[in-house]
Amino acid sequence: QVQLVESGGGLVQAGGSLRLSCVASGRTFGSVAMGWFRQAPGKEREFVAAISWGGSSNLYADSVKGRFTIARDNSKNTLYLQMNSLKPEDPAVYYCAANYDLILRTVPVEYEYWGQGTQVTVSS
Numbered sequence: 001q002v003q004l005v006e007s008g009g010g011l012v013q014a015g016g017s018l019r020l021s022c023v024a025s026g027r028t029f030g031s032v033a034m035g036w037f038r039q040a041p042g043k044e045r046e047f048v049a050a051i052s053w054g055g056s057s058n059l060y061a062d063s064v065k066g067r068f069t070i071a072r073d074n075s076k077n078t079l080y081l082q083m084n085s086l087k088p089e090d091p092a093v094y095y096c097a098a099n100y101d102l103i104l105r106t107v108p109v110e111y112e113y114w115g116q117g118t119q120v121t122v123s124s
Contacts, residue, residue, distance in 0.1 A: 002026045002113040004096045009118030016086055022079040023114055033101040034072060035081045037108055038092035040121030047106040048049045049081065059104045093117040
């Protein structure tokens with residue numbers, strides 16, 4: 001069992017930056033693959049980025065590639081999403097997800113544990 005808590009969301013102007021954090025607690029030892037998803041109003045939850053348990057492999061959605069960076073610090077049980085050059089189409093509730101898995105997964109149903117989400121709002 002893993003509990004996840006996101007933070008770092010807020011209001012930022014287009015072109016600005018935010019860093020989201022996700023702190024994990026509970027049974028965090030072992031090979032835990034993690035990812036970020038987002039859900040905008042009226043839209044389905046979509047994949048943003050994923051990272052392997054060792055942090056050496058990652059995967060990004062085309063819409064955020066080159067602007068967002070995923071990272072993890074296993075010593076702090078924390079996942080990060082650095083978001084630069086934010087665009088008006090980026091606002092959404094961003095969710096942290098985790099699973100006891102070595103595979104980088106991009107489908108929401110493939111993740112077992114989820115945080116409560118953190119709101120990101122971009123003004124133009």
